[in-house]
Amino acid sequence: MSKVATILGGGVIGGGWAARFLLNGWDVRVFDPDPEAERKIGEVLANARRSLPGLSDVALPPEGALSFHSDMAEAVAGASWIQESVPERLELKHKVLTQVQAVCDPTAVIGSSTSGFKPSELQQGAARPEQIVVTHPFNPVYLLPLVELVASPANPADRVAGAKATLESLGMFPLHVRKEIDAHIADRLLEAVWRESLWLVKDGVATTAEIDEAIRMGFGLRWAQMGLFETYRVAGGEAGMKHFMAQFGPCLQWPWTKLMDVPEFTEELVDLIAGQSDAQSGHMSIRELERQRDDNLVGILRALKAQGWGAGAVLGAQDVRLKAGSDLTGYAEEMGDVSQPIVTLRRAVPLDWTDYNGHMNESRYLQAFCDASDRFMELVGCDADYIASGGSYFTAETHIRHLAEAHAGDVIEVRTHLLMGQGKKMHLFHTMYRGDEAVATGEHMLIHVSLETRRSSPPSARIEANMARIAAAHGALPLPEGAGRFIGAPR
Known part of the structure; x- marks a missing residue:
């Protein structure tokens, strides 16, 4: 029913x-x-x-x-x-x-x-x-x-x-x-922040944008995953909530705010709040709480970065700056020696890329190799402007081999060998390293397409020339171990 x-x-x-x-x-x-x-x-x-x-x-x-x-x-x-x-x-x-x-x-x-x-x-x-x-x-x-x-x-x-x-x-x-009260719980908390914010704007202390930045760049991120009291428990360090309240409780009587109607700071109130905090989070050590907080914040911040929003936009801008100072920018024409596999990705494994086994999830290997392919496409001239003009590469086939584990925090590097770059085809062989150890390989066959017709089409003369140069140089290298291997193939 x-x-x-x-x-x-x-x-x-x-x-x-x-x-x-x-x-x-x-x-x-x-x-x-x-x-x-x-x-x-x-x-x-x-x-x-x-x-x-x-x-x-x-x-x-x-x-x-x-x-x-x-x-x-x-x-x-x-x-x-x-x-x-x-x-x-x-x-x-x-x-x-x-x-x-x-x-x-x-x-x-x-x-x-x-x-x-x-x-x-x-x-x-x-x-x-x-x-x-x-x-x-x-x-x-x-x-x-x-x-x-x-x-x-x-x-x-x-x-x-x-x-x-x-x-x-x-x-x-x-x-x-648990008790009836005007505006319930959440709106009363919001009202306190809202009222104080109005005073800050009225008194010329901050603009509305600056107040929003103060929230979304700082304590708002902590509140999103830990709330108020648990955040302050962590701030108290190993001594916990009692230490935090002893250190910062007197501030409630200081003229920091327009909202001065606060409860009397008594031992009974300290014991009440500390006891409730112990019941809420006392089963976890301060280090465990910090790790959980960090895991949550990484997920929140990376999600915001994917949208280019709030604190995530700050992370994205930093990525741009870091990339500009690395060897992961520029085009093939600007490269001198292309006789070795080209570094197309270098990054740390983030917390949210790991799974229940504690190592990098299969889907994230594919993401890393896709990011490497994107970088190689950019390198030969298939960049954002080129794609906006109507041409791109579609992946037709992928094969990934897992050789060793990668864990959160490991720095991984992908080096790309161009097996074939001719006509509409781009055949890439990626090897992922952690230090000198190969942890995975990814073999991709990509086909150049017209985004208008969604059918295969020849790439630009610039892309063909760049690929021909790299393919000729890489052709002198030994065929990578595992290239062309399929599941069940003899080793």
């Missing part, structure tokens, strides 16, 4: 909820009087279909059915989850919730996306207050897992547990807020 969710309000948050449910196999009904609702949600869904499936290493369930309704009773009939995402006006929410409860299944969960109102406020005057909870998500709802689940004394524990289980089934992280 299909699961049905009704979305009331098809704005950014409502559209995100629709995508989260729909792409996890639920049928979704949308009620929104906005005549543009279908278009807007369609655009949100297009983004979600592009991004959400790639977060998982297994296929998502078949997508549910999406429908739009002008009648609320029709939209909520038979739904087991009803998500209200109308504007933040309490009287409007009361009106909508009253209408919903008049026609919906009494066992359905009614979740509100409110960022500020407490559930007891939403439940005022409700026919069935036990049915209404706060389920406050974060944008984009289809990607970010956090949803604040806030209940009141009117909500039975089994109802709350059922709502939590449903949210977890959608791949979300329901944070059960």
Whole structure:
């Protein structure tokens, strides 16, 4: 039997909820009087279909059915989850919730996306207050897992547990807020940073861009994978949270901030926070926490670098600078002696290239050899400008041999032997070294194509001339050991 969710309000948050449910196999009904609702949600869904499936290493369930309704009773009939995402006006929410409860299944969960109102406020005057909870998500709802689940004394524990289980089934992280409070947890933290930021801008201390850089280039990266208290626990070193609080706690009374309403710094508060920190992370040593932090940061930073965004753009710029000072730039015409295999890649094995066996994963060998092929293409003249003009090389065949292990931190170098460079064909033999030890070989056959027709075509005269020169020089070298070998071939 299909699961049905009704979305009331098809704005950014409502559209995100629709995508989260729909792409996890639920049928979704949308009620929104906005005549543009279908278009807007369609655009949100297009983004979600592009991004959400790639977060998982297994296929998502078949997508549910999406429908739009002008009648609320029709939209909520038979739904087991009803998500209200109308504007933040309490009287409007009361009106909508009253209408919903008049026609919906009494066992359905009614979740509100409110960022500020407490559930007891939403439940005022409700026919069935036990049915209404706060389920406050974060944008984009289809990607970010956090949803604040806030209940009141009117909500039975089994109802709350059922709502939590449903949210977890959608791949979300329901944070059960243990006490009702205006704006819940996350928005109160955001509000403190926002308020201080407004003062910094108003007082001329920083621009909006500078404040954003302070967050995304520094502590925001730590918060993304370790939060606040665990970050400070690490900052306390081997002595832990008590040491950190003893060292930095008095700063709370210094005139650093406009937000001076802080709790009294008592021994009881220190013991409370230190105890909670021990329960949270005490099973790991400071070194283990640091290694976990570093692993997480490498993954986050490399992902940002792949997008050229935030701190990742800084890493990308540094890569450009490092490459400019190496022998991995320039063109064949600028090279004197090409009689030996040409270095086409040199780099350290990053943390996220290793697998459960502790060594470099097979797919990363292919990536390294592909990067080496890209460099060789550039070397002979098939660079970004050439590709933009309509010509490139496509890989037709690849064979990789694994000879030894490579581990995170190892510096690997790929040297490329051009076996054939004639006409439309480019036959490359890469050998990957760690120091003087060969750890893998990769043999690639590439075909020059026209990007307009997607068919094979002759390369430019410049590329042909560069390849002919290198091929003639490499032709005097012995055939590399393993060239042409296939799986099962005699050794």
